[in-house]
Every structure is written in C-alpha cells, then in structure tokens.
Amino acid sequence: MITIMTMTWKELLRKRVLVLTLLMTAVFLLAFWFVADTLGYRNMGVFNRSGDIDLIEQFTRGAFILMLGFFFGGFVLAFLAIFSSFSAIAGEAEQGVMQAMLPRPIPRWKWFAGRWLGFVSLGVGYALVLFVSILAVTSAHAGIPRDPALLLRSFLLFASVVPLIISVSMLGSGFFSALGNGVFMTMLYGAGWLGGMIEKLSGSLDLDAHLMQPLNTITGLMSLAMPADAIQRQMLAELLSFDQLTDFVPLTDNIFSLFAFGNLPSASFMIYTAIYGAGAFASGMLRFQRKDL
Amino acid sequence: MSKAAAIEAVNLTKQYDNGRGCRDVSIRVGKGEAFGFLGPNGAGKSTFVxxxxxxxxxxxxHARLLGEPIGTLAAKRHIGYLPxxxxxxxWLSGEEVVRLHAKLCGIQRKVADExxxxxxxxxxLGLRGRDRVKNYSKGMQQRLGLACALVNxxxxxxLDEPSSALDPIGRREVRTILARLKAQGKTIFLNSHLLEDVEALCDRIALLNNGVILRHGSVSEVIxxxxxxxxxxxxxSPLLLEALREATGLPIRLAAGRENAPDSLNGLAPIWMxxxxxxxxxxxxMxxxxxxxxxxxxxxxxxxERLEEWFVEAVSGLSQRGERA
Known part of the structure; x- marks a missing residue:
C-alpha cells in the first residue's frame, strides 16, 4: 500500500499537478493580499472615537476577508481533489496501466487504498498550505481567530472535503469512463454548490414558509447528493464562532450569507456526510474488487 | 487436479453481455512446457489469459496455476505477464517501472539492484532504461513489458503478443529470450499471431475460435x-507427368505458388512439380x-506444411466475428 501511495505522490509531482496548483495558488494569494489590504482595517474606519482600534469592526472585516478567501479556497480544493482522482480507475484501465500492474501479488483493496491515501494525503497537505496562507494574509490586514483548538477544528472540516470528494470520485471512476467521471464529478460538485448557494440566498428572502418548501426540498436534495458545500459552511461557522459572536458581529447580514452561512448544517447532516464519505469509499473499493479489467 | 500441471483450466468460461468471451475452455499445460494459444482476432484468447x-x-x-486457484495472491506469485x-x-523511467514491479512482487532492494x-x-533497453517511458516507442515499451514480466x-x-510491435531484430531477440526461458524450465503460455514464433517455440498448441477450442495437441499432431x-x-510433358503418376501411384502435380511458365509443359522451360x-x-x-x-x-x-496454412484452413468457413443474431 505504501508503494502505491508513494507512486501516487510521484505521479502528481511528475505530472506537475502540484506545481501548477501551487503556482496558481501563489497568484491567487497575491491577488487576495491586495483585496485584503483594500478591505482591511488600514483603509477602513476601524478606530473608535477615542482613537483605539474598534475590535468588533476589526473582527467583522477579518471575517469578511476570510469568507472571501475560503470561498475561493473551497473551490480550488474541491477541483484539485476531483481532477487528481477522477481517472484513478477508469483512466488507468483504459490506458492499460492496470493490466500490467494488477496481476502482481497485491490485493486489489490495497491498490485502491494506496491510491486513495496518496490522493488524500497530498490534498490534505495542500489544504493545510491554503488554510494557513489565507489566515496569514487575513491576519496581516484584519483580525482573525487565534484559538488553536478552534483553528484545528476548522482546518479538519476544511480538509475533510478532500477525502469526501476523492471517495466519490474513485467510486465514479469504477463505473464511468475517465472523461465521463470527470464530467459527472464536476456536475455533482456544481449541484451541491448550487444547492448551498440557493439555500443561502433563500434564507435572506422574505417568502412564506409554504412557498419555500419546494425550494428547500430541492436544495436539500442537492446538498444530500454532494455535501461538500455544507461542510465549508460549517467550517466557516466554526472558525468565526458563529453561535457565540452572532449577537455582536453582523454575521447574518445578507452580504455574509452570500459567501458563507445561510442555514448551517445540523449535527445529523454532518453525521450523514461522514457516512456518505465512508460509504462511497467502501462502495468504490467493493466495485474495484469485482471489476473486470 | 494433477500436481504436475503448471496451468490447468476446467470448463473456464467468461460470458460478456455482448456475447463475446470464451466458453468451456479446458487445457492442461505441464511444468516447463511452452504452450501456444492461437486464434483469429476476437476469438477470446486474451479474455482467457x-x-x-x-x-x-x-x-x-475453475483453474489453477501450480495448484493455486487463479486470482489468489499465491497464484499471482508464480506468474509474469506481458499484456x-x-x-x-x-511519468516514470523504464528502470523505475521495473523497480516498481519488483517492489510489488516483494523483491528485496538488493536483489532488485542486481x-x-x-x-x-x-x-x-540497456541505458535507455533511464529515459522516461513517455519517450519510448511501442517496440521499446514491449521490451520494457518483457523485463517487467520477468522481474520476479x-x-x-x-505472453500476449510479445513481439507484435518489434522489428525483425527485436523479434529474434525475444525469440532467443523465450528459448532461454524454456531451457531454464519455465512454463511459457504464448498468445501470438506470429505463427512462426509459436511453431519455433511451442511444444503444444490450441486453436480458439469464437471462444471455443477447435483443436489442441502437439504441433505435429494438430497440423x-x-x-x-x-x-x-x-x-x-503431360505424357511424362501421367507416366510418373502411374509409376508412383502418388498425386504428383504442378507446384502451386511457383512461377511456372505457361508453356512449361511442352518441355521447353524448367518446371516445378x-x-x-x-x-x-x-x-x-522420384x-x-x-x-x-x-x-x-x-x-x-x-x-x-506450415502452421499458418493449417491455421487458415482450420478457421476458414467459420464465423470469426462473434456476432450475435
């Protein structure tokens, strides 16, 4: 399994997937720096009448910058997870790589788990770089939370999108062609994201409950199909201590809702997400075990 | 099943939804034997392998390899396979690919280094093994495949068409390698369209058509x-030809495929009989x-009589496309 995992790392390095991703991330961070600089407290009225820094205003600015940063970061992370793994099985079977490798004395589950670990470990590593970078840029221009436990919980939620998406992607790769799975995964993630977006926006609309019912059902189904966006919302809520600060900081304003919260996923939904990811992983492995190559 | 068999398959069947595959294939290949598996394209040879x-x-x-059920790790430890x-x-170099296969086979690094x-x-391949595989020609990939198949x-x-992409020198080299493997007592299962390779190397052959074995046995038996x-x-002259036939009682005829001049039977030009x-x-x-x-x-x-002629004769008139009505 270690051999397959290191082969996966080598593949992503030699194919320059990571280099290109890091390069584009650097470009994003540079742009994000200027955005944060513009929105940060240096250019805003964050000083109170006595000339001291207004902490609430500073935190509000920081929260907004973080939401912007993670809005992009969530996308990048999801697409890295999709595009690194969407052809893991189908693509290698189509090219004939597996036909040469799998007659070797290695159980198929080890091959699957090794590939999964390789993709996930690199994705989570990249998530850490992105997470720290977004926090560092925001910190240079506004206030950010500094509680280590809170940061750790937020990071784990942020990075958990990687194993979730890779599990689904590898499951799809066992059924569809490489190209078909790439399209399927992009559409699935897009549907989940759109469901979350509609949910956020609908929360700010003053519509009757019975009118909202069909919309809620549709967005709920979309989020059930791909709960990645819901995890991102939960991550931001954790990071910004939504439940504790909502009375002091206007985190439920429409502009914040657009980027971040809307209706936060319930504990049951988070459990569903965990089961969904584990189920996708197990089903993918089972499918691969039985697949004719 | 006999312990002496390297490969023993009993009624092995794979039916795909499109009707292709192979049906009730039973063969037995002894240890150290070279076995040729022949058949037209789409006959089901690769599915069987x-x-x-x-x-x-x-x-x-069901089938066993050296007594181990196919598909098990124990069976896979015995095999090398060139698809x-x-x-x-x-993105790897040729040498890295072979080393990767060595690792998957559990070969110690020291052994792999040698x-x-x-x-x-x-x-x-020699030092070209240090080049990335993406720069390899099809023939070089085939050589690399052979190295991977033999690493354990x-x-x-x-071997499934081991020399189909090779030039004549490469084919001769592969044939030499296979002959050496056979001399070392390895069991060789050869799928090939290059019948001269099969004829030169194999002790026994089987002919598959539309997923079913038509004939099998030793090369001399089947042809x-x-x-x-x-x-x-x-x-x-026609008179002399008839006299030869009467004297010998044999069906003597003008040789097919030879360039006999149109007026050769009038005795003016040499002629092939x-x-x-x-x-x-x-x-x-005579x-x-x-x-x-x-x-x-x-x-x-x-x-x-060449294997090729036998092959063509054996499958002629039969459907080879596996179409379903």
Missing amino acids: KMLVGLVTPTSG ELYRYQE RVPRLLEEVG DPAIVF HTRTRWLFKVGGL EAELDNEEQAGW NALIIEQGMTLYEVAKAK
Whole structure:
C-alpha cells in the first residue's frame, strides 16, 4: 500500500499537478493580499472615537476577508481533489496501466487504498498550505481567530472535503469512463454548490414558509447528493464562532450569507456526510474488487 | 487436479453481455512446457489469459496455476505477464517501472539492484532504461513489458503478443529470450499471431475460435505434418507427368505458388512439380524415375506444411466475428 501511495505522490509531482496548483495558488494569494489590504482595517474606519482600534469592526472585516478567501479556497480544493482522482480507475484501465500492474501479488483493496491515501494525503497537505496562507494574509490586514483548538477544528472540516470528494470520485471512476467521471464529478460538485448557494440566498428572502418548501426540498436534495458545500459552511461557522459572536458581529447580514452561512448544517447532516464519505469509499473499493479489467 | 500441471483450466468460461468471451475452455499445460494459444482476432484468447492472471473473474469453471486457484495472491506469485494492450506509467523511467514491479512482487532492494539492470540489458533497453517511458516507442515499451514480466523470476510466463510491435531484430531477440526461458524450465503460455514464433517455440498448441477450442495437441499432431517435396525439372510433358503418376501411384502435380511458365509443359522451360511423400526414400525413387524418363532434374526441395496454412484452413468457413443474431 505504501508503494502505491508513494507512486501516487510521484505521479502528481511528475505530472506537475502540484506545481501548477501551487503556482496558481501563489497568484491567487497575491491577488487576495491586495483585496485584503483594500478591505482591511488600514483603509477602513476601524478606530473608535477615542482613537483605539474598534475590535468588533476589526473582527467583522477579518471575517469578511476570510469568507472571501475560503470561498475561493473551497473551490480550488474541491477541483484539485476531483481532477487528481477522477481517472484513478477508469483512466488507468483504459490506458492499460492496470493490466500490467494488477496481476502482481497485491490485493486489489490495497491498490485502491494506496491510491486513495496518496490522493488524500497530498490534498490534505495542500489544504493545510491554503488554510494557513489565507489566515496569514487575513491576519496581516484584519483580525482573525487565534484559538488553536478552534483553528484545528476548522482546518479538519476544511480538509475533510478532500477525502469526501476523492471517495466519490474513485467510486465514479469504477463505473464511468475517465472523461465521463470527470464530467459527472464536476456536475455533482456544481449541484451541491448550487444547492448551498440557493439555500443561502433563500434564507435572506422574505417568502412564506409554504412557498419555500419546494425550494428547500430541492436544495436539500442537492446538498444530500454532494455535501461538500455544507461542510465549508460549517467550517466557516466554526472558525468565526458563529453561535457565540452572532449577537455582536453582523454575521447574518445578507452580504455574509452570500459567501458563507445561510442555514448551517445540523449535527445529523454532518453525521450523514461522514457516512456518505465512508460509504462511497467502501462502495468504490467493493466495485474495484469485482471489476473486470 | 494433477500436481504436475503448471496451468490447468476446467470448463473456464467468461460470458460478456455482448456475447463475446470464451466458453468451456479446458487445457492442461505441464511444468516447463511452452504452450501456444492461437486464434483469429476476437476469438477470446486474451479474455482467457486475463482470467488466468486474475484480471477478469470467470463466469463459471475453475483453474489453477501450480495448484493455486487463479486470482489468489499465491497464484499471482508464480506468474509474469506481458499484456497485449498496456502502457506503463509514462511519468516514470523504464528502470523505475521495473523497480516498481519488483517492489510489488516483494523483491528485496538488493536483489532488485542486481536484477533490474541485467533484465533491461537482456531485453535490449540497456541505458535507455533511464529515459522516461513517455519517450519510448511501442517496440521499446514491449521490451520494457518483457523485463517487467520477468522481474520476479516467474515459474509461469504469460505472453500476449510479445513481439507484435518489434522489428525483425527485436523479434529474434525475444525469440532467443523465450528459448532461454524454456531451457531454464519455465512454463511459457504464448498468445501470438506470429505463427512462426509459436511453431519455433511451442511444444503444444490450441486453436480458439469464437471462444471455443477447435483443436489442441502437439504441433505435429494438430497440423498432421506431411512432407511436401518440390522438384524442378526440365523436359516435362503431360505424357511424362501421367507416366510418373502411374509409376508412383502418388498425386504428383504442378507446384502451386511457383512461377511456372505457361508453356512449361511442352518441355521447353524448367518446371516445378510437387508431391507429398512419406519419407526420403520415396524422394530418392522420384529422382531416379525423373532421370530414367529422360528429364533434367535441376533442384529438389522439402517444404513442410506450415502452421499458418493449417491455421487458415482450420478457421476458414467459420464465423470469426462473434456476432450475435
């Protein structure tokens, strides 16, 4: 399994997937720096009448910058997870790589788990770089939370999108062609994201409950199909201590809702997400075990 | 099942939804034997091999490799496999690919350090093994595939069209390697369209068509080897030809596929005759009769019936496309 995992790392390095991703991330961070600089407290009225820094205003600015940063970061992370793994099985079977490798004395589950670990470990590593970078840029221009436990919980939620998406992607790769799975995964993630977006926006609309019912059902189904966006919302809520600060900081304003919260996923939904990811992983492995190559 | 069998398949069947695959294939290949598996394109040869090496799950039937059920790790430890359609990781160098296979086979690094460069040298890659696979030609990939197949020093080697992309020199090198493997006592299972390779190497063959074995046995058995003799003579006329037939009782005829001049039977130009003879004594007798009749004997040649002719004859008139009504 270690051999397959290191082969996966080598593949992503030699194919320059990571280099290109890091390069584009650097470009994003540079742009994000200027955005944060513009929105940060240096250019805003964050000083109170006595000339001291207004902490609430500073935190509000920081929260907004973080939401912007993670809005992009969530996308990048999801697409890295999709595009690194969407052809893991189908693509290698189509090219004939597996036909040469799998007659070797290695159980198929080890091959699957090794590939999964390789993709996930690199994705989570990249998530850490992105997470720290977004926090560092925001910190240079506004206030950010500094509680280590809170940061750790937020990071784990942020990075958990990687194993979730890779599990689904590898499951799809066992059924569809490489190209078909790439399209399927992009559409699935897009549907989940759109469901979350509609949910956020609908929360700010003053519509009757019975009118909202069909919309809620549709967005709920979309989020059930791909709960990645819901995890991102939960991550931001954790990071910004939504439940504790909502009375002091206007985190439920429409502009914040657009980027971040809307209706936060319930504990049951988070459990569903965990089961969904584990189920996708197990089903993918089972499918691969039985697949004719 | 017998312990002596390297490969033993009993009614091994794979039925795909489109009707292709193979049905009730039963074969037995002894240890150290070279076995040729023949058949037209789409006959189901590769499907059968894929079942044996654990890539495809049989619909029914069973098989064992050196006593181990196919698809198990124990069975896979005995085999080396060169697939027909494959690619290696193009972001690796050839040497890294062979080392990766060595690792997957659990070969210790020290052993791999000695074996990998030697194998690359043997298959004709040498220092090109340091190049990335993406820069390899199809022939080089095939050589690399052979090195990978042999890296674990397998007891059974499955080769699916091992020299189809090679130039004549490469083919001869591969044939030499296979002959050496056979001399070392390895069991070789060869899928090939290059019948001369099969004929030169294999002890026994089987012919598959539309997923079913048509014939199997030793090479000489299945092609019913008869010796065809060719005689280049001058002065042959229809009368003399008839006299030869009567004297020998053999179906002597003008040689097919030879460039006989249109007016050669009037005795002006040399002409090729052919006859199927049981032994060399009969050939000597024919020579004497030709001289006795006053003809000139320019040349005598022996032409065995080729596997290719047998192959074409065996599948001619049969559907080879596996179509369903």
